[in-house]
Amino acid sequence: MIRLDSTAPRFAADFTALVNARREADSDVSRDVAMIVGSVREQGDAALHAFTSKFDRHDLNATGWRIERSATRAALDSLDPELRAALELARDRITTYHEKQRPADSDTTDAHGVRTGARWNAVDAAGLYVPGGRAAYPSSLLMNVIPAQVAGVERIVMVTPTPDGEVNPLVLAAAELAGIGEIWRVGGAQAIAALAYGTDRIAPVDVICGPGNAWVAEAKRQLYGVVGIDMVAGPSEIVVVADGRNDPEWIAADLLSQSEHDPTSQSILLTDDAAFADAVADAVDRQIGELSTAEVARRAWDANGAIIVVPSLDDTIPLVNRLAPEHLELAVDDPQGLFAQVRHAGSVFLGRHTPEAVGDYVAGPNHVLPTGRRARFASGLSVLDFMKRTSFLALDPAGLAAIGPAAVALATAEGLPAHAKSVSIRLPTSP
Amino acid sequence: MIRLDSTAPRFAADFTALVNARREADSDVSRDVAMIVGSVREQGDAALHAFTSKFDRHDLNATGWRIERSATRAALDSLDPELRAALELARDRITTYHEKQRPADSDTTDAHGVRTGARWNAVDAAGLYVPGGRAAYPSSLLMNVIPAQVAGVERIVMVTPTPDGEVNPLVLAAAELAGIGEIWRVGGAQAIAALAYGTDRIAPVDVICGPGNAWVAEAKRQLYGVVGIDMVAGPSEIVVVADGRNDPEWIAADLLSQSEHDPTSQSILLTDDAAFADAVADAVDRQIGELSTAEVARRAWDANGAIIVVPSLDDTIPLVNRLAPEHLELAVDDPQGLFAQVRHAGSVFLGRHTPEAVGDYVAGPNHVLPTGRRARFASGLSVLDFMKRTSFLALDPAGLAAIGPAAVALATAEGLPAHAKSVSIRLPTSP
Numbered sequence: 001m002i003r004l005d006s007t008a009p010r011f012a013a014d015f016t017a018l019v020n021a022r023r024e025a026d027s028d029v030s031r032d033v034a035m036i037v038g039s040v041r042e043q044g045d046a047a048l049h050a051f052t053s054k055f056d057r058h059d060l061n062a063t064g065w066r067i068e069r070s071a072t073r074a075a076l077d078s079l080d081p082e083l084r085a086a087l088e089l090a091r092d093r094i095t096t097y098h099e100k101q102r103p104a105d106s107d108t109t110d111a112h113g114v115r116t117g118a119r120w121n122a123v124d125a126a127g128l129y130v131p132g133g134r135a136a137y138p139s140s141l142l143m144n145v146i147p148a149q150v151a152g153v154e155r156i157v158m159v160t161p162t163p164d165g166e167v168n169p170l171v172l173a174a175a176e177l178a179g180i181g182e183i184w185r186v187g188g189a190q191a192i193a194a195l196a197y198g199t200d201r202i203a204p205v206d207v208i209c210g211p212g213n214a215w216v217a218e219a220k221r222q223l224y225g226v227v228g229i230d231m232v233a234g235p236s237e238i239v240v241v242a243d244g245r246n247d248p249e250w251i252a253a254d255l256l257s258q259s260e261h262d263p264t265s266q267s268i269l270l271t272d273d274a275a276f277a278d279a280v281a282d283a284v285d286r287q288i289g290e291l292s293t294a295e296v297a298r299r300a301w302d303a304n305g306a307i308i309v310v311p312s313l314d315d316t317i318p319l320v321n322r323l324a325p326e327h328l329e330l331a332v333d334d335p336q337g338l339f340a341q342v343r344h345a346g347s348v349f350l351g352r353h354t355p356e357a358v359g360d361y362v363a364g365p366n367h368v369l370p371t372g373r374r375a376r377f378a379s380g381l382s383v384l385d386f387m388k389r390t391s392f393l394a395l396d397p398a399g400l401a402a403i404g405p406a407a408v409a410l411a412t413a414e415g416l417p418a419h420a421k422s423v424s425i426r427l428p429t430s431p
Numbered sequence: 432m433i434r435l436d437s438t439a440p441r442f443a444a445d446f447t448a449l450v451n452a453r454r455e456a457d458s459d460v461s462r463d464v465a466m467i468v469g470s471v472r473e474q475g476d477a478a479l480h481a482f483t484s485k486f487d488r489h490d491l492n493a494t495g496w497r498i499e500r501s502a503t504r505a506a507l508d509s510l511d512p513e514l515r516a517a518l519e520l521a522r523d524r525i526t527t528y529h530e531k532q533r534p535a536d537s538d539t540t541d542a543h544g545v546r547t548g549a550r551w552n553a554v555d556a557a558g559l560y561v562p563g564g565r566a567a568y569p570s571s572l573l574m575n576v577i578p579a580q581v582a583g584v585e586r587i588v589m590v591t592p593t594p595d596g597e598v599n600p601l602v603l604a605a606a607e608l609a610g611i612g613e614i615w616r617v618g619g620a621q622a623i624a625a626l627a628y629g630t631d632r633i634a635p636v637d638v639i640c641g642p643g644n645a646w647v648a649e650a651k652r653q654l655y656g657v658v659g660i661d662m663v664a665g666p667s668e669i670v671v672v673a674d675g676r677n678d679p680e681w682i683a684a685d686l687l688s689q690s691e692h693d694p695t696s697q698s699i700l701l702t703d704d705a706a707f708a709d710a711v712a713d714a715v716d717r718q719i720g721e722l723s724t725a726e727v728a729r730r731a732w733d734a735n736g737a738i739i740v741v742p743s744l745d746d747t748i749p750l751v752n753r754l755a756p757e758h759l760e761l762a763v764d765d766p767q768g769l770f771a772q773v774r775h776a777g778s779v780f781l782g783r784h785t786p787e788a789v790g791d792y793v794a795g796p797n798h799v800l801p802t803g804r805r806a807r808f809a810s811g812l813s814v815l816d817f818m819k820r821t822s823f824l825a826l827d828p829a830g831l832a833a834i835g836p837a838a839v840a841l842a843t844a845e846g847l848p849a850h851a852k853s854v855s856i857r858l859p860t861s862p
Contacts, residue, residue: 116794375821389810393796394766394782407788407791410570413511413601415724417722418690425678
């Protein structure tokens with residue numbers, strides 16, 4: 001953890017270093033991924049079988065290529081009732097929130113009789129990657145599949161690795177609760193390639209979403225353009241803006257809820273109260289020891305944690321906008337004034353009683369958010385990621401007469417005579 | 432040009448081959464681009480100077496790094512009045528169309544007192560690539576810059592190569608008309624890298640848009656994630672659905688307006704009238720000879736043109752949706768019935784008096800559209816490409832009490848105790 005004071009002479013340089021720090025593991029996976037993608041494109045299911053044997057240590061022909069509906073039904077039936085109720089609450093609230101994201105079509109006719117507009121359609125098929133093992137989160141499954149369902153995607157395909165052939169019952173239960181009927185037992189870059197290009201067994205999709213390890217992320221990046229993807233994801237982060245009137249134990253828990261995700265996760269406290277900063281730092285150190293995730297949380301906090309003391313809370317705003325954090329908590333009595341000045345953040349949590357973790361699960365907004373300063377230009381996952389817009393234009397002879405000559409002039413100036421002719425040939429005075 | 436009959440036994444295979452044909456040049460530019468991007472990232476302006484000397488054959492320190500406002504003003508002042516009026520009509524109509532794309536914020540409080548919503552902001556800075564030489568189109572400049580302006584982007588930077596130091600007066604006039612004040616005389620992958628990472632002279636941007644050659648496109652693809660990009664662009668295409676009651680000369684001109692762009696461009700006619708198909712083919716052959724762009728148009732039509740005869744116009748719909756064309760003309764009396772069945776197309780031109788070229792220039796909808804079947808999942812350029820959404824959440828103690836326990840249950844099941852604690856510590860019954 002580093003501690004900075006925004007009035008110190010070196011602060012500008014230290015903060016810039018914090019902003020620019022690359023937390024990504026610098027492993028060179030791109031060549032491996034290109035090889036895997038190429039193999040799946042050329043050899044299809046045979047490559048899937050071989051890579052699954054190698055990386056997940058099971059024989060797809062023995063374990064089965066698909067996870068059948070009977071298995072997901074059984075997982076949901078045997079789910080703890082409290083957990084089932086929690087998942088149902090999450091599903092319903094996430095659905096309600098995302099239904100407001102459905103875009104409106106437009107259709108306008110102007111004074112010349114020129115009709116223009118736009119119509120939105122869902123993609124035909126979406127692929128959802130669900131990690132295996134420790135990072136297999138039923139909450140992520142819901143956050144990814146619900147926007148696609150609200151968009152109206154007809155075919156939703158899930159792929160998930162089952163290392164050593166073992167499935168994760170909680171994930172299967174969530175899949176059943178979400179109504180996912182097509183689940184393939186494949187993972188890694190090979191699963192992404194199969195979704196993008198299709199194989200004999202797995203029909204291709206149009207958009208691929210969902211979290212994954214570095215290989216999965218790199219495969220999505222390489223196949224962006226062949227298919228649509230949700231985003232380029234990186235390590236996760238939280239910035240907490242808090243005055244001295246918070247309970248340091250609450251804020252420490254918030255910081256640790258980010259740190260426990262991954263050693264690359266980043267938690268930053270911005271406060272105008274140096275004594276409160278000390279108290280939070282102490283509380284973090286004490287709480288870490290109580291966590292079953294202590295090892296990860298300690299590595300993340302030690303390497304990437306930061307506490308920055310500023311003269312006044314208004315001074316946090318330029319810092320927040322430079323950091324463009326995935327998650328931002330504004331733990332003050334009246335957060336609205338600060339929030340109005342925030343330009344770049346994935347999701348904002350307002351007030352003292354809004355821990356970020358509620359947003360991870362049940363509040364409604366999506367928890368798939370832009371990381372690594374990408375909130376400067378990117379948004380969280382939404383219904384729009386599973387839809388696309390077709391613009392349209394309709395002219396009658398009068399409308400063409402009104403605006404066609406300008407098109408002829410520009411096409412001619414650009415040296416495109418067939419463009420000009422396709423318009424002029426339809427004009428009444430055309431030679 | 433290939434001619435297909437949808438009732439022929441081999442049609443399914445032939446059509447699939449047409450859909451899957453890769454028109455992209457198979458050049459391996461990715462290594463060169465990676466090298467250029469790396470050099471600019473490390474050496475900044477020195478790399479820009481060296482690559483400009485090498486590729487554009489002029490010395491930036493002699494010609495000047497920027498194109499000054501005085502030069503763009505002079506270009507606009509000396510522009511032909513008819514062209515100026517055409518550009519102004521285009522600018523105003525494009526602006527009016529894109530103003531309807533501004534997204535609405537949301538802010539809702541539910542029965543538990545849980546407040547959720549989303550707020551849109553423009554990105555801080557956008558970079559616009561404008562090609563030099565033959566493909567320098569003022570219309571493209573307007574189509575790229577106006578959505579950014581309507582979005583409210585404060586800083587808009589244009590980069591454009593000036594081969595041998597020569598500028599394109601029409602592009603400079605359009606830049607002045609659009610009010611672009613920051614123009615750098617650099618192009619190629621090196622310009623994209625400079626916009627993404629910044630140099631001493633050029634501050635970095637958040638989103639990069641605009642057309643370019645294979646190097647530019649590959650640089651944008653490689654830097655996607657560091658910045659936002661408009662899209663992965665490929666060769667352009669048009670599909671024309673026409674009955675036999677069209678003038679074959681009109682439809683031939685429409686097909687050629689696509690073919691004249693580039694040898695990789697594709698034009699496809701779908702019709703239910705074999706005699707009309709013959710007449711169009713004849714008209715294309717005759718009109719090509721009249722074009723100053725004949726050489727390009729002939730190469731494109733010979734290599735990638737297609738005429739497909741179907742039993743009825745309804746049979747064109749599945750073919751259109753497989754092709755997911757960038758441009759689609761529905762040249763029939765009542766296009767609305769066909770249009771309702773189109774799921775995948777970038778932009779649709781309805782009726783006999785709506786040549787696609789009007790949409791390229793002055794109608795209002797954007798001409799930057801998904802190519803190469805990407806309309807399956809992608810949309811044309813819009814105001815949304817220059818904005819991003821911040822979701823938000825606000826809970827009071829009652830709201831947290833209502834939904835918090837479900838978050839605690841899910842966090843615990845997922846093995847994330849700090850997530851659970853950050854919620855439970857704020858609940859009244861917390862231990």
